[in-house]
Amino acid sequence: MAWHKFFILIALMVALLGPQFIRISQHSEADLARGVQASSNPSEQYDEKPALEVIKPEPARIPLPDGQVGRIPILMYHQIGSGPDCMWVETSAFRAQMQYLHEQGIQTITLSQAAALLQGHYDTSKMVVLTFDDGYDTFYQHAWPILQEFNQTATVFVISGLVGNPGYMNWDQVKFLSLQGIEIGGHTLTHPLLPDMSAPSAQKEIEQDKTNIEAQLGQAISSFCYPTGRYDGQIQRMLVEAGYENAVTMVQREASSQDRLLLLPRWGVYQGDSLARFEKLVK
Numbered sequence: 001m002a003w004h005k006f007f008i009l010i011a012l013m014v015a016l017l018g019p020q021f022i023r024i025s026q027h028s029e030a031d032l033a034r035g036v037q038a039s040s041n042p043s044e045q046y047d048e049k050p051a052l053e054v055i056k057p058e059p060a061r062i063p064l065p066d067g068q069v070g071r072i073p074i075l076m077y078h079q080i081g082s083g084p085d086c087m088w089v090e091t092s093a094f095r096a097q098m099q100y101l102h103e104q105g106i107q108t109i110t111l112s113q114a115a116a117l118l119q120g121h122y123d124t125s126k127m128v129v130l131t132f133d134d135g136y137d138t139f140y141q142h143a144w145p146i147l148q149e150f151n152q153t154a155t156v157f158v159i160s161g162l163v164g165n166p167g168y169m170n171w172d173q174v175k176f177l178s179l180q181g182i183e184i185g186g187h188t189l190t191h192p193l194l195p196d197m198s199a200p201s202a203q204k205e206i207e208q209d210k211t212n213i214e215a216q217l218g219q220a221i222s223s224f225c226y227p228t229g230r231y232d233g234q235i236q237r238m239l240v241e242a243g244y245e246n247a248v249t250m251v252q253r254e255a256s257s258q259d260r261l262l263l264l265p266r267w268g269v270y271q272g273d274s275l276a277r278f279e280k281l282v283k
């Protein structure tokens with residue numbers, strides 16, 4: 001009789017609690033599907049899907065013939081999605097651009113990978129670097145799913161003092177992306193105009209930012225982006241002292257092996273750009 005009662009008790013518990021479990025499970029699935037907007041605590045999003053480290057293949061190292069200059073377009077994006085100004089590239093336009101790269105067999109590589117290839121005089125044809133400035137949450141929401149779809153990578157420059165603020169990614173997202181092969185680079189603590197600051201203040205902006213990011217990622221970073229593209233000789237020396245190896249400006253042209261690695265130019269990609277313009281930038 002005692003066993004009989006026990007089984008009835010278990011059956012009652014399953015009947016009462018079962019639907020609760022199902023509801024909890026469905027809620028979590030919906031949260032995952034909606035991504036970053038689903039929860040105020042983003043770490044919840046990764047509970048069911050642990051962040052596995054993704055090892056992306058290194059680009060091939062094919063030496064360039066003597067005398068030939070290595071060239072690679074480095075593209076500059078800010079926001080992906082619908083927004084009020086030219087810095088917002090519509091998600092559909094971004095997807096068309098990534099699909100074009102995919103169809104043309106143009107490989108996306110990170111800035112540090114590109115710098116190593118340029119410096120070593122390796123062939124960088126059929127390669128492109130995608131950079132995203134400021135660490136906006138639209139990268140995680142809109143760009144990242146498309147990059148994943150086409151198995152592409154990128155370099156994201158975060159402003160460590162703004163990580164976690166409204167409109168910006170939080171550290172859980174930044175760390176997750178780093179584990180997925182996205183390169184994280186420095187973009188200062190607060191995005192000041194570095195050449196206009198006192199030397200100690202500029203140094204703090206560069207060094208403290210790098211320390212913050214490296215502490216979060218648990219690894220060194222080597223790429224930097226000058227806020228609003230502003231730099232001078234002193235700022236470049238500070239980057240070297242801080243241990244940076246590559247930096248991007250907002251000078252609008254293709255990068256080449258003749259460029260200094262701390263002054264790499266980029267092509268800006270803007271709202272309303274035609275696919276024809278994009279094709280010219282990356283060919």
Ligand SMILES: [Zn+2]
Pocket residue numbers: 133134187191226227228
């Ligand atoms: Zn910026």
